[in-house]
Amino acid sequence: MQSTTQLVDSIASRLQVVVAQMKNLQDENKALHERLDVSKQELEQKSNTIRDLRMKLEAAKTAKSIKGDGQSSTKAKTQIDKLIAEIDACLEFLSLS
Numbered sequence: 001m002q003s004t005t006q007l008v009d010s011i012a013s014r015l016q017v018v019v020a021q022m023k024n025l026q027d028e029n030k031a032l033h034e035r036l037d038v039s040k041q042e043l044e045q046k047s048n049t050i051r052d053l054r055m056k057l058e059a060a061k062t063a064k065s066i067k068g069d070g071q072s073s074t075k076a077k078t079q080i081d082k083l084i085a086e087i088d089a090c091l092e093f094l095s096l097s
Helices: 004-067 070-096
Strands: none
Touching (some): 004 070
16 A cells, blocks of 8 residues: 555646646637637628628629610619618618617
C-alpha cells in the first residue's frame, strides 16, 4: 500500500495535468471565439456587398427596361411603382416605431 505522501503527490501531479489541460482548452476556446468573430464580420461584409450588387443589378435592369421598347417600358414603370410602394411601406413602418 502506498504511503499517504505518495498518494498526495500522485493526486497533485494529476491535478497539475488537469489544470494545464484546462488552461490549454481555455486558450483554444478564446482563439476559436476570435476566429468566429472575424468570420461573422466577413460574412456581414459579404452580405452587404451582395445586397449592394443586387440593388445595382436591379437598377441597371430598370434603366435598361426604360430605354427599351414600349412593353419593356411599361414593365419598368410597374417595377418602379412596386418599389415606390415598398419604400412608402418602409417609411410608414419607421414612422410608427
